[in-house]
Amino acid sequence: MRGFAYPIWQIVLITVACSIIIFGTIIGNILVCIAVSIVKKLRTPSNLLIVSLAVSDLLVALLVMPFAVSQEVMGRWVLGKTFCDAWTSLDVLLCTASILNLCMISVDRYFVITRPFQYAMKRTPSRMALMIVAVWLGSALISIPPLLGWKTDSSSGYCSVSQDMGYQFYATIGAFYFPLTVMIVIYYRIYMVSSRIAQAEAKSKPAGDCSGGVYTSGGSTPMRKDSHVSSFDHRVDEENHNFPNGAIRKQRDDSTQSMIPKKEHKYFAAFHKKSRLNRISSSKERKATKTLGVIMGAFTACWLPFFILAVIKPVCYHVPDWLSSLFLWLGYANSFLNPIIYARFNRDFRTPFKEILLCRCLGINRRLRSESYAEQYGVGTAGTLRDCIRPPVDTVVRYHSQGQTIVKLGNGETPTNDGTATGNLPPAKL
Incomplete structure (x- = not known):
């Protein structure tokens, strides 16, 4: 024992x-x-x-x-x-x-x-x-x-x-x-x-990466402040939110409304959030x-x-x-x-x-x-959150109206001599 x-x-x-x-x-x-x-x-x-x-x-x-x-x-x-x-x-x-x-x-x-x-x-x-x-x-x-x-x-x-x-x-x-x-x-x-x-x-970088002031859609081609895009199609495909080749769908249109619809900004925000x-x-x-x-x-x-x-x-x-x-x-x-x-x-x-x-x-x-x-x-304040959901993207929109190219964003229009212009898309509303 x-x-x-x-x-x-x-x-x-x-x-x-x-x-x-x-x-x-x-x-x-x-x-x-x-x-x-x-x-x-x-x-x-x-x-x-x-x-x-x-x-x-x-x-x-x-x-x-x-x-x-x-x-x-x-x-x-x-x-x-x-x-x-x-x-x-x-x-x-x-x-x-x-x-x-x-x-x-x-x-x-x-x-x-x-x-x-x-x-x-x-x-x-x-x-x-x-x-x-x-x-x-x-x-x-x-x-x-x-x-x-x-x-x-x-x-x-x-x-x-x-x-x-x-x-x-x-x-x-x-x-x-x-x-x-x-x-x-x-x-x-x-x-x-x-x-x-x-x-x-x-x-492949994830879609809508928000880092360093670069916004990428689809995980490939980044768009920076100095980027120039030949044209911009403001009609987002509602059936498929994955944009081909990492870029926003492009289209030339000789008669296009000069104001970019707010609907697209919501798509950007939702796409990035998702x-x-x-x-x-x-x-x-x-x-x-x-x-x-x-x-x-x-x-x-x-x-x-x-x-x-x-x-x-x-x-x-x-x-x-x-x-x-x-x-x-x-x-x-x-x-x-x-x-x-x-x-x-x-x-x-x-x-x-x-x-x-x-x-x-x-x-x-x-x-x-x-x-x-x-x-x-990844933020603690609403302001920073807004910037991350919809990062300011400089893009170029080409419209043809009476022989002059006009860029018209939410804050106004900017005609240019060379047919291009650059402006910031307004942040999406939360």
């Missing part, structure tokens, strides 16, 4: 370290659940999987870790055989659910990246609920067999998961090695797809993929040592107790790290976490909308 092998200072150190993990896990995962429940922008079908992950991690901290600390400090299990069986099964259930939730999140992210349009129609709350049910059902299938007799009885006085070789093979494959393989393959494919998208974006929102959406997807990669890295680093040891222990009986405990708590620490990773790498969670911790839940959605608005346009 294992006795009190630790001196008092080590017991204090172990208790403090484990308590930090327990309370940190509880607080972090409660924050995730509260944030999703009160922040409207977080109430998405995909975040149901994150809530399921947070619930499993929270239950690990509430129902599993405290008894593990007790056994670690006391050096033996003092709560009886029946409770030991229930506790170990609960341990396997919740830890496996945490791992399978991570796996399911990676599957969801894969379809979002590779099949955005098809998957968007299928990404409903009911489908997410089915995925969550599959996670918990799979976890139950791995945790229940020892309760039905698939186990080896231990007389050491120490409560641990069944060391039956067949069960260990079944449990480690189902709870770790298979999900890990799926996540590695999926994340590799996500990385390859994201790389191709990034390369494609680098080769392209900017598309870039922001793409950026958010890449950030979400990066967050998933960090979570996967933390998951592998935390659980791989434990599951390697789980395969070794049934055939090697001389594994030190301290090593088993260290690797077990390293795995538990993954439940502590998940909320921290979301807070560090995902702004959608980081800001609500801060607001909740500061007890500023009232009006949180309004503040988040303001921040999101400023983030979308």
Whole structure:
């Protein structure tokens, strides 16, 4: 029987370290659940999987870790055989659910990246609920067999998961090695797809780029203050807003109205806004993929040592107790790290976490909308926003009226000697 092998200072150190993990896990995962429940922008079908992950991690901290600390400090299990069986099964259930939730999140992210349009129609709350049910059902299938007799009885006085070789093979494959393989393959494919998208974006600048006083339409030919365009077609194709060859559609017209309709300015503003929102959406997807990669890295680093040891222990009986405990708590620490990773790498969670911790839940959605608005346009004031939505574009408009070329913009007309003129298009009204 294992006795009190630790001196008092080590017991204090172990208790403090484990308590930090327990309370940190509880607080972090409660924050995730509260944030999703009160922040409207977080109430998405995909975040149901994150809530399921947070619930499993929270239950690990509430129902599993405290008894593990007790056994670690006391050096033996003092709560009886029946409770030991229930506790170990609960341990396997919740830890496996945490791992399978991570796996399911990676599957969801894969379809979002590779099949955005098809998957968007299928990404409903009911489908997410089915995925969550599959996670918990799979976890139950791995945790229940020892309760039905698939186990080896231990007389050491120490409560641990069944060391039956067949069960260990079944449990480690189902709870770790298979999900890990799926996540590695999926994340590799996500990385390859994201790389191709990034390369494609680098080769062609997005439409309506607002930077450095240059406005590009369609992602190619920029128009600067000194640019001269032979003619300007003020009739925007309402069926296709993508202008060919990166330039505005051109047309000569001997009898054209001298005033450029305001309708075109609205098209410019809407076109630029749409392209900017598309870039922001793409950026958010890449950030979400990066967050998933960090979570996967933390998951592998935390659980791989434990599951390697789980395969070794049934055939090697001389594994030190301290090593088993260290690797077990390293795995538990993954439940502590998940909320921290979301807070560090995902702004959608980081800001609500801060607001909740500061007890500023009232009006949180309004503040988040303001921040999101400023983030979308990269500005903090309406004046700067107006300039970015419709950058001042110097263009040349050629009209033929009684043998003289006249440029007429919203602020007047400017006849020229060479048949051309330059002027600024007025900013679009917001």
